[in-house]
Amino acid sequence: MVAAALLAATISLAVTAVLRPAAAAVLRPAARAAPVARAAPATSSARLEDQSSWQRCAVPAHLAKGHIVVPIVVDFGGRDAKVLVTCIVTRSGDTGAQVLEAQAPLLGYSVPRYDASGSGLLCAIDGYPASGCGTESGNHYAYWAYWHGGGKRWQYASDGPGEWTVSKGDVEGWRFEPDGSASPADPPPRAPSSAAELEMPATTMGTATATTRPPGTTGMSSSSSRSNSGGGGKGNNTLGANAAGPVRQSADSRSGTRKGLVILCVALIVLIGAGAYGRSRRKTGHVS
Amino acid sequence: MLRRRLQPLHPIAWWCWAGTLAVAASRTTNLLLLGLILVVVAWVVSTRRGNSPWARSFGALLRLGLFVIAIRVAVQVLFGDRVPGDTWFTFPSVPLPHWAAGVTIGGPVTAQAAIGAFCQGLQIAVILACFGAANSLASSFRLLRCVPAGLYEVAVAVTVAISFTPQVVLSIARVRDARRLRGRATTGLRGWRGLAVPVLDGALERSVALAASMDARGFGRRSRSPKRRRLTAAATLAGLVGLGVGLFEVLDSGSASGIGLAVIILGGALVIGGMAGASHGSRSRYRPDRWRAAEWLVLSSGLLAAGAVVAAGGNDPSSLTQPLYPLGLPAVPLAALAGILIATLPSVVAPAPAPVRAQLQEAAA
Numbered sequence: 093m094v095a096a097a098l099l100a101a102t103i104s105l106a107v108t109a110v111l112r113p114a115a116a117a118v119l120r121p122a123a124r125a126a127p128v129a130r131a132a133p134a135t136s137s138a139r140l141e142d143q144s145s146w147q148r149c150a151v152p153a154h155l156a157k158g159h160i161v162v163p164i165v166v167d168f169g170g171r172d173a174k175v176l177v178t179c180i181v182t183r184s185g186d187t188g189a190q191v192l193e194a195q196a197p198l199l200g201y202s203v204p205r206y207d208a209s210g211s212g213l214l215c216a217i218d219g220y221p222a223s224g225c226g227t228e229s230g231n232h233y234a235y236w237a238y239w240h241g242g243g244k245r246w247q248y249a250s251d252g253p254g255e256w257t258v259s260k261g262d263v264e265g266w267r268f269e270p271d272g273s274a275s276p277a278d279p280p281p282r283a284p285s286s287a288a289e290l291e292m293p294a295t296t297m298g299t300a301t302a303t304t305r306p307p308g309t310t311g312m313s314s315s316s317s318r319s320n321s322g323g324g325g326k327g328n329n330t331l332g333a334n335a336a337g338p339v340r341q342s343a344d345s346r347s348g349t350r351k352g353l354v355i356l357c358v359a360l361i362v363l364i365g366a367g368a369y370g371r372s373r374r375k376t377g378h379v380s
Numbered sequence: 381m382l383r384r385r386l387q388p389l390h391p392i393a394w395w396c397w398a399g400t401l402a403v404a405a406s407r408t409t410n411l412l413l414l415g416l417i418l419v420v421v422a423w424v425v426s427t428r429r430g431n432s433p434w435a436r437s438f439g440a441l442l443r444l445g446l447f448v449i450a451i452r453v454a455v456q457v458l459f460g461d462r463v464p465g466d467t468w469f470t471f472p473s474v475p476l477p478h479w480a481a482g483v484t485i486g487g488p489v490t491a492q493a494a495i496g497a498f499c500q501g502l503q504i505a506v507i508l509a510c511f512g513a514a515n516s517l518a519s520s521f522r523l524l525r526c527v528p529a530g531l532y533e534v535a536v537a538v539t540v541a542i543s544f545t546p547q548v549v550l551s552i553a554r555v556r557d558a559r560r561l562r563g564r565a566t567t568g569l570r571g572w573r574g575l576a577v578p579v580l581d582g583a584l585e586r587s588v589a590l591a592a593s594m595d596a597r598g599f600g601r602r603s604r605s606p607k608r609r610r611l612t613a614a615a616t617l618a619g620l621v622g623l624g625v626g627l628f629e630v631l632d633s634g635s636a637s638g639i640g641l642a643v644i645i646l647g648g649a650l651v652i653g654g655m656a657g658a659s660h661g662s663r664s665r666y667r668p669d670r671w672r673a674a675e676w677l678v679l680s681s682g683l684l685a686a687g688a689v690v691a692a693g694g695n696d697p698s699s700l701t702q703p704l705y706p707l708g709l710p711a712v713p714l715a716a717l718a719g720i721l722i723a724t725l726p727s728v729v730a731p732a733p734a735p736v737r738a739q740l741q742e743a744a745a
Contacts (some may be wrong), residue, residue: 187488193464203705204464204705206464208701208703210493210500212464252461254462353712354709354710357416357712357717361416364416364420364422365419365422367426368425372426
């Protein structure tokens with residue numbers, strides 16, 4: 093009976109593991125919802141009433157071949173929360189996730205946090221919220237909603253950032269919904285959705301050139317040129333960079349001991365495994 | 381030379397020990413914990429398995445586990461969710477229409493996607509290894525003798541469930557030998573093609589034959605009154621279904637385990653009630669397996685291991701998962717690791733398998 097139960101448990105676990113991507117797809121509030129209805133009432137201009145200030149981002153004067161500029165809007169939700177607009181230089185065909193990740197170092201942010209189970213659900217941008225992932229309360233979720241801009245209004249994404257690929261004229265939008273319904277009815281980011289209104293042509297900020305890093309990843313923005321030139325920037329914060337010092341040091345020493353422990357564990361595992369292998373070899377060798 | 385004849389460990393003790401380790405494995409995707417569970421199981425199997433043909437079950441299920449890992453990773457890489465992260469390489473992708481959002485073919489393969497899939501595959505492989513260990517260590521025939529007579533109504537299913545894996549292993553050996561004698565391929569793709577059908581066919585047939593012969597020898601006598609028989613059958617069946625559903629609820633860490641536990645208790649009570657109602661008169665056993673101190677030790681070592689892992693999860697759930705964002709070394713939950721090491725106890729306390737080698741040498745001399 094125990095055997096039957098164990099077999100059943102094994103099979104059920106196998107089935108869940110195989111079906112997990114599909115289950116995640118169903119449960120994922122941010123990235124998967126029905127396509128937007130034509131007559132979505134929430135146009136971006138109507139929503140701009142609870143105005144959080146946003147600033148245009150500067151576009152570099154020269155782009156390397158195959159590169160495009162993708163404005164990304166990150167709206168931290170809340171009434172007085174900040175709305176950040178960053179122009180990312182990236183390759184056409186890069187994923188939305190790569191664009192979002194490229195934004196982090198430009199602003200001195202920590203990299204986006206995704207669901208630990210590997211379902212691809214975005215949990216936090218710049219460590220916000222600090223814990224949880226699409227936390228459900230009642231029928232509502234506290235989650236990062238993903239929007240596609242570029243046209244007249246924001247479109248609620250029907251795919252994940254890892255699946256969406258950007259092309260010229262696209263705008264990426266993220267808005268934290270503290271009490272969202274995980275549907276296209278959630279409010280879109282509080283910034284225009286078209287690239288033309290978000291971008292600031294390169295004139296005064298002429299020094300913002302596209303630094304080509306490892307191909308296909310990141311680029312430049314007005315925000316970064318401001319923080320690089322030693323402050324004076326009036327808008328976006330650089331909190332992440334200030335807080336990094338002492339935290340990183342203690343994390344370093346901790347990761348050092350962890351590395352030692354991991355090596356010790358691996359050695360133990362290899363030792364026991366080799367012992368078991370050797371024993372079973374010897375045994376079968378004698379019998380046959 | 382006079383040797384004290386040792387009775388092998390009670391088969392249910394082996395199954396419980398393997399089951400608790402499988403539960404521990406089902407709770408974690410931490411590579412260190414999974415690796416340690418795997419080698420601990422392998423070590424105990426290498427020290428305590430006999431020379432019976434089904435002792436090879438462990439190796440067979442290890443190979444099946446490798447296959448599972450390969451499938452899991454391949455499906456993730458080719459068709460899985462495009463999980464964001466550090467891109468390793470990009471497969472040419474097929475653009476799908478808008479309504480097929482969520483299904484992808486090809487595309488960028490990230491380290492997170494591949495490593496996450498590997499961890500999940502390894503988890504299943506380790507659970508399979510635990511299952512194989514139980515089959516290697518405990519004789520399915522001895523286990524069948526412990527099945528209560530009241531389970532008559534599901535006797536065929538139980539017999540097939542318990543004896544199928546060892547029968548598959550036996551079948552593989554038999555069909556291989558036969559093919560080798562006829563000069564056909566026994567390895568590679570061609571070998572497997574010729575092997576699969578006769579092996580599955582033969583194993584199932586032999587399991588059913590075993591069930592029939594046990595039936596003929598009076599395994600599970602039924603009570604005389606048909607009404608009572610129907611009632612007990614319904615109770616047993618409902619209880620078994622309840623046990624299955626409850627186990628699923630408890631093992632699926634995502635759902636609240638309170639309901640699952642209640643369903644398990646209810647199902648268990650139904651099964652016991654049904655069996656009590658069905659059993660009629662007593663059955664005698666020839667040389668029954670006894671539950672002694674060694675069995676208790678083996679059982680508690682397994683429970684300690686599973687308990688340590690579950691407790692580590694309650695303390696700090698992130699210590700049981702492979703960190704993916706950012707990708708890093710797995711956590712080292714020392715208490716859980718120590719608990720799993722305790723599960724090597726059977727390699728000392730369980731009685732050694734019958735020393736066939738010595739017997740063979742004696743016979744040769």
